[in-house]
């Protein structure tokens with residue numbers, strides 16, 4: 001089954017919210033856990049335990065696992081297994097991007113059938129050219145997995161590059177166009193990342209044909225309510241994601257915060273039934 005179909009089924013069943021697993025030091029503090037591998041493991045596995053039956057997509061942030069070396073990666077492997085066993089989808093936030101041969105290596109690492117750190121989808125950076133991501137896109141299509149390509153990121157520093165003008169529109173717009181064209185032959189396995197923190201998306205998304213991951217809600221100032229005006233006709237394709245807003249207030253708050261956000265997302269005019 002294609003990633004687009006798997007995502008559609010998951011959100012139809014559980015709602016359209018992606019919860020980020022970012023076990024950073026401030027989150028471990030809120031959970032009263034030590035800044036070590038045991039703290040990392042208890043926090044990240046508990047998030048899946050608390051929400052695994054009700055959230056469609058979990059997005060572990062690789063950085064916070066890599067920080068602990070091979071033992072941190074072992075925890076990430078376990079968390080990805082937990083997510084799979086809970087019946088949810090995993091979107092590993094690794095933001096990779098390299099020349100073709102190295103990209104093929106990353107594709108094997110995160111999307112390969114026998115990869116220990118295998119995820120249902122990964123985030124990719126397109127600044128070596130959207131075409132350079134091809135090995136990961138091909139691997140994703142073959143495995144029923146997806147990729148999310150950075151188009152207009154949520155951070156203020158992104159504007160300088162992403163909104164730079166070219167003769168075909170902004171750089172972000174070029175990423176959108178190339179992803180859309182590649183999607184036609186790729187079962188819509190290619191998604192985009194567009195932040196919730198700007199007054200406008202910074203690129204036209206009306207005829208984009210994949211999923212749109214939307215970070216920046218909560219801790220970075222974006223709101224679910226604000227998505228309608230940012231995304232316009234593309235609202236049916238958004239997959240809002242939040243991490244600290246859900247997991248940053250300790251374990252007792254996790255279910256409650258996730259429920260509030262899920263209910264808010266449910267109120268969006270989600271016309272497109274595909275995502």
Ligand SMILES: O=C(O)c1cc(=O)[nH]c(=O)n1[C@@H]1O[C@H](COP(=O)(O)O)[C@@H](O)[C@H]1O
Nearest residue numbers: 061123153154193195215219220242243244
């Ligand atoms: O690819 C991402 O997920 C991402 C893209 C982006 O433009 N902005 C952004 O914040 N993210 C990630 O989304 C998460 C945001 O976490 P919170 O701000 O706590 O919800 C972090 O893991 C970021 O790395």
